Amino acid sequence: MTTNQSNINQLITACKRGERTAQIKVYESYSKAMYNTSLRIVKNTFDAEDIMQESFITAFSKLNDLKDNQTFGAWLKRIVINNSLTFLRQQQIEVELEQVLYKIEDESSVENLEDYSEVKFQQLSQAMDTLKDNYQLALNLHYIEGYNYDEMCDILNISYANCRTLVSRAKSSLKKKLAVHI
Incomplete structure (x- = not known):
């Protein structure tokens, strides 16, 4: 600004x-x-x-x-x-966030996105574009906009457990897509 x-x-x-x-x-x-x-x-x-x-x-x-x-x-x-x-x-494009009803994955088994710091921004952006809409939204809100899980729960109108699971799965999916680009 x-x-x-x-x-x-x-x-x-x-x-x-x-x-x-x-x-x-x-x-x-x-x-x-x-x-x-x-x-x-x-x-x-x-x-x-x-x-x-x-x-x-x-x-x-x-x-x-x-x-x-x-x-x-x-x-x-x-x-x-x-x-x-x-x-x-x-627009009837609403992401079906409530379908994420699975048990929260162990956070220690999921690597941090920072592990991909050497990945060029363009590769990251391309990989993000191939994610499901709800995964893109979760990663954008959490990592780009800086919202914590509680704030995301309010914005997305989902439970805390669903929010953590959504972010975890989105990160995992992004890592798989980045592995293809590396």
């Missing part, structure tokens, strides 16, 4: 007063990151653009509900992710 945190706080305060120029500056500061977040979920540039714009409209209309201006970025990202998931559900 091009704007520092104290400037963002001032801009958010100005946005709460309804100042359009402040809204434009906030939009310019966050739009690229929010677009990329949505794109990783919906995988369509036009839909991601629409979702990102709708998310800003939602955020600006509910800005007075935000208690701490410093949390604006995380709050906005949550809106984008929720809107992206809602879009997927409305």
